[in-house]
Amino acid sequence: MFTSFRQAMAWLHTWFGLVLGFVLMAAFFFGALSVFDREIDRWAIPSTRIEPQPMPSFEQVLRPAFERMQPTRAAVDAMRSRVDGPMPEHFDTPVSWSAYTTHRDPVLSLFAGFDVPNAKDPEEAIWAEETIDPRDGRLLPVDQLKVGSGFFYPMHYGLTLDWKNLGIWIVGLSALVMLAALVSGVVMHRRIFREFFTFRPGKARLRSVLDLHNLTGVVALPFHFFFAFTGLLIFAATYYFPVGHTQLHELHDLHAEAEARETGLPHQRAGVAAGLANVDAMVAEARRRWEAKGKAGEVGFLWLQHVGDANGHVSVYRAGTDRIALVGDAIHFKASTGELIREEPAATPVGRVAEFLTGLHLQHFRHWLLRWLYVFGGLTGAVCIATGFIFFVEKRKRQHAQQGSQGARVVDALAVASVTGMVLAALGILVANRLLPEDMVGRGDWQRYAFWGSWVLALLHAAWRSAPVAQGRANPAWREQSAAIAVMALAAVLLNWATTGDHLLRTLAAGYWPVAGVDLSLLACATVAGLVARRLWARAAAKSAAPMATEAKHA
């Protein structure tokens, strides 16, 4: 079938890139947005537009909040089929309590797991999740969709297709194909180094599209490779190759027992009730120990295991804001007495590699320039894939027009939907977020519908306008959707002003960057999209004028 390795690689690059490129567009674009997911959350939930807060006092804020937590009705109903007999009215035995925050979070996420009497799998717990204001413990309404961390971020790694983790598998396969596309892309091009410096915007359309594809692919090659690779690694042990939970679970259990003996952290409850010593004192002791080692001392994750039991322990994890590696530096205390059980030793060499690679991808560090470089890297990837689509279409559309084939037309319509359509969907959810009434029932769901609805409309529009492609011309949907992006992005900024009063002059003057940054990014997006739309319109006008001019000459 192939006469050479290079030809096989070209085939792989073209066809796998085309089919899974649509998924990769979403992974790159929403990945770039996720870099600032907490900031997008602030824009979307105006009541939380306050400065980031440290982990609050356990005794004053967290404890009352945890004691009040119960699983939602929906969670109880979902669990019902996995329990013998009726579900209890109230869950009395917390398995674990935990609280998570980062240096960019003004709100705090709380998680509580409860023992379920008569559960078919006795290990299975039922979970409750809440977001609170850490200053006073006030509960945030569940319907406040965190558009950044609760929607764009899951879209990045799993397309929000939760059924059997299907989305995570599709994105995983796409990440592998991204790696394969990078390798095959390098194999296809003999003069890879020259492409670093080659962009000929004035040349024939096909050539300049390919230049841009090569440029964005090659310049950010290490970035693309690392992110696809580390993304796969982050999920490898949990989803893609869960050998420790399946084939080798006996080995894993063996290790867990040995580890429990070595660390002194009990795996099971003792079944003997016990009280809880002052947790704030344990946190203070943990911070003192970090400080003695010269490490920044904010708490990122606080975890109480086997709550109310003699085997209970309190684990304090550090927020790793001062390094790339994703570190925990956990310190564990006995819950009933507050005495130190264990301070995690320095990581092994393999552990350090793991911490570095996952940290590089997940960015818990405090470094704004590096964060922006991540955004540009992600957008570069999106441009690389988008130009790949355009090159595919441009190369074939005249040939297909002569043959009467619809191939280029279909691919072009899908490309419109996955490039401009995806941006419209992201703007759709932001606009809906500002337009829907604050006290609306199911407000979070309606925002999601706005996202998918905008995307479906963009696809339908692209398909409806696609006829010219079958005649070798451009789809007007490109310029029309670019114009729509400009309008929607501007509308989002204006709606934010109208509904919250936080216009740019105010947020900039106050130095409140989460909202100012989102607004400025929206304005930049509107500007770029507006310029593109104008350019495409001018080009279309020139094209339609040209044949008339030639006809006039003939006449």
Next chain:
Amino acid sequence: MSQVSTTFVQPRAARLQIVARIGAAVLGGYAFAWGFVAAGASLMFAAGMGFHDAEFLASLLGVLAFLVVFLWAIATKRPWWAWLGLLGAGGLLAGVASLVQAALL
């Protein structure tokens, strides 16, 4: 490249070969990678590495191994042999993993 793009219009045998090739790369490659990760993790654990370290290192190498066999399965002249080779090697490696586990318990 333009030759490659027209290879899509082909007789049934060639189309079947494309399906075989893609299947070998994706499914055969996954089976091989699973065996690789399981064998790697169990062997490194047996050699004294902590379980999660062994699991991580085996996954890291396993993903790279998947990438290599993926490219190979696409490029090889005989996709049916790629199927056989990848499933065989994957099964063999998974067998090694289970044997190592049985020996350690």
